[in-house]
Structures are given as structure tokens and as C-alpha cells.
Amino acid sequence: MRSVYIISGGLSKFSKARPDKTFQAVVKEAYDYAIDDLGLDHRQFVEAVDGSVASYFSDHFSRQLMAGIMVQDYLGLCPKPGHRVEGGGATGGICFQEAWKAVASGYMDICLAYGFETMSHVATWKGNEFIALASDVSFDYPVGGFYSGYYAMMVTRHMKEFGTTPEQMAHVSVKNHMNAYHNPYAQKRQRLTIEDVRQAPMVAWPLTRLDICVMSDGAAATILCSEEGLRRLEAAGAKIPRPLVKVSGIGRGTDAMRMADRPHQGFDDFLRANLLPNEDSVDTRAYYRKLWDRGFRYPGVHSFRAGRMGSKEAYKNAGINDPLAELDFVELHDAYTSSEIQTYEDMGLCRYGEGGSFAESGKAFMPGIDYGLNLHEEPLCPVNPSGGLIACGHPVGATGLMQAVFALWQLQSTIQAHFGDPTLQVSGARRGAIHSHAGTGTYVTVSILEKES
Secondary structure, eight states: OOOOEEEEEEEOOOBSOOTTSOHHHHHHHHHHHHHHHTTOOHHHHHHHOOEEEEEOSOHHHHTOTTHHHHHHHHTTOTTSOEEEEOBTBTHHHHHHHHHHHHHHTTSOSEEEEEEEEEGGGSOHHHHHHHHHTTSOTTTTGGGTOOHHHHHHHHHHHHHHHHOOOHHHHHHHHHHHHHHHTTOTTOSOOOOOOHHHHHHSOEEETTEEGGGBOOOOEEEEEEEEEOHHHHHHHHHTTOOOOSSOEEEEEEEEEEOOSSGGGOOOOOHHHHHHHHOOGGGOSHHHHHHHHHHHHTTOOSSTTTSOHHHHHHHHHHHHHHTOSOHHHHOSEEEOOOSBHHHHHHHHHHTTSSOTTOHHHHHHHSTTSOTTOOOSSOOOSOOSSOBOTTOHHHHHOOOHHHHHHHHHHHHHHHHTTOHHHHHSOOTTOOTTOOEEEEEEEOTTTSEEEEEEEEEOO
């Protein structure tokens, strides 16, 4: 299997609405950004690229089947190979990994991965209905299957199991919105307090409007290539930053669509199948035994089994034994503050049951930013330094690729160049993870990006 490098990325501004442009033109903003960053013009890039992968979640928002081929044509990429992927909220993450597979397999040397969504074309309630169609329409959807209800149910169980509090969830919202305050591509750049989050309009208890991401219009694009692709691009005149950023490991996981169909494991099966290397200790095994004895069962509705499987696979492929110590930052799928807390645990940044205390500890925050919070520990592994989906917005097909773009800029140490502000640059970042999540945890992708020495 060949080495795969991510060499460039671009974004459109994420906005509540982009009435000024069609979805094709919004994608072109991100595409132009990515090729401009290499110092190439359109003709040079089109002659070099082997093909593309397109990601968008729903045909309903654009009222257009096969919208991907319309973008392919608009970008001048016909007749080169391309295809569309879809996997709910994980669509962008799947797209990134499909482009990786195209290059790693030898099918392509240079692959463009782009994603988009224009969700403003419908009313908010209708958009929520479209998103809810990513639940089981025969069983879950008819009994009130809007996603805020699902996530409220899941975090209520997390609160009962582990003592997680709404105030701990609010720490996530304050952190991510404050990070986005320094990100010009973010949709919601706000300074918030815990009280702001808790006093916002309630959507589904305990989730308020400030605990939940918003629908958006936007696009993102990344360019992945092999060593041969690097040579071809440089021969075409590309200025590729050094050191290179490599995709050092990917992982995926799945789970049943209906949460009621998700089986509980026995304790020994749980330990054998789910412990990460940093958890394989006498202390952690004893900790989980105590949880089990008081009624904890895995996976349950408090945890995302697909996230644990995707993380475990990605860490194995990238040679990571202790994610909290070995990752310099994580961009994860925080459609809800509660899901960020759940994902801390699934990715092994803390043990199951400790996500709430991790959220308020300070370990996931950026250094040098005044969040207005009483954080009792120093930043260790910033989570969503970009602001995440909650603050950047969630044009579904674009967000997993947005994470890859932000991760690339972190590893290239070019945040100041792209943001006009150095505040969100993770100092000395060498390795980061991106995490994309669908439904109530039905598809999850985790990819590790690493700066070469």
C-alpha cells in the first residue's frame, strides 16, 4: 500500500445561506482556494489530476439528483473518473477516506475530494425532516425521530450512568464558540458563558439551541496524492509545502441504525473487543469492573460503538498507543455538545464515564485563550480548535473535509496565513485526528494526519 499525502485544501465561507451562488459555484470557491494554495491555475491542475470523489448528504436540499456530476462538469473535470459518496453526517469523512483509498491502491496518483451542502433552500423544520430520514423510517421516524430527540435521550442516559451535567456540556459550547471567534470561515463566532448556553431556548432537554450545530451552506475540498503525484504536480509548477503531511492511518466503524437493535456485550467481550492500548491496565480494568457491577452495559445508548471501532483501527494503523499523549489536536464531529463528550470516551481521550469531567478540566481547550471559565488543568490535546460543527456550521457533505483542511493547516503551521490570526495555531503540532460521525453512530470515520520529519 502506497503512502498518501494531503497537500492542499480549501473552504468556502460557511453561512446560514448563500443566495448569491449555486451549489456548483460554492464548491468552486473551495476548489479554487485549494489549487491557488499550490500556485496552480485551473488548466494546470485539470491536466494533472486523475479524478475526484464528491460528497453531499441529501438530494433533497438541492432538489437535484446526481448533483455531483454537475459539479464535476462545472469544475471542468469531465471526462475524468469521479463518483459520489453518501453516509449521513459522516459523508465528508467517508469522501476523504475514499480519496485516500483511490491513491493508496494505485488507482490514482492525484485525487480531488470535495463536499458541499446548500441547506438553506428549505425551511429549518423541513431540513430537520430530511435529516431525520437518516433514521429508520419504518420504526424510529414515525414516533418522533428528529435527531435532537435522539441525542437528548442518549445524553440523558449518559447523565444517569455517569453523573454528567448540563454545565459540563456547556463547557463544550463555550470552548468551541470561543475558538470559532478567531476563525473567519466559521458561521457562529461568539463569546459565550455557561449561563448563555443554559438559558438559550430549550430544544430537547437538556439540549438548548447553543448545544446544537446549525444547518449551513458551504463547501470544502482537499487534494490527496502519491509520491508520483507529487512529482507530477511539481513538474506542473506546484509549490508544495514541506515537510509533507501524510495520512498515516484510517479507521471506520458501523452500528445498527436502530438503537434498540444494538446488543450488549458481556464484560469479558467488552474488554477483549474494546480496550485501547492506553486502557489495557489493571487500574482501568478494575474501573470498568466497578462500572459494570453497578449496571453499566456496553455499547448502550450512552456510547458510540462505531466510534470506538473506527478509533481503534486508525490508531493501530498509525501506530498510536496513547491518543491523549500522542495526538496534538483532534477535530471531531460535535453536532451536539453531548456527542463531543461521548466521543472523548470513544476515542480514548478519557475512560468511559469521564467525558463530563474531561470537558470541564481544561485538557481539551486551547492555550492562550481566555474562555472566562475556571479550568483547573492545563490544555493537553485541543479538541475542535477550529470551533467544530457547533460553531463553524454543518453543511453535511462538507464538514468531514472541513476538518481535514483545518488539520492540514495546523500541521503546516499556516493557521495565521489562512486565518489572519495566529491564536488557533497549535504550537508544534505534528499529529492530529479527524473524526466524522453519522446518524446516532451508524457510520464513523477516523483519520490520522501526520507531519513527516
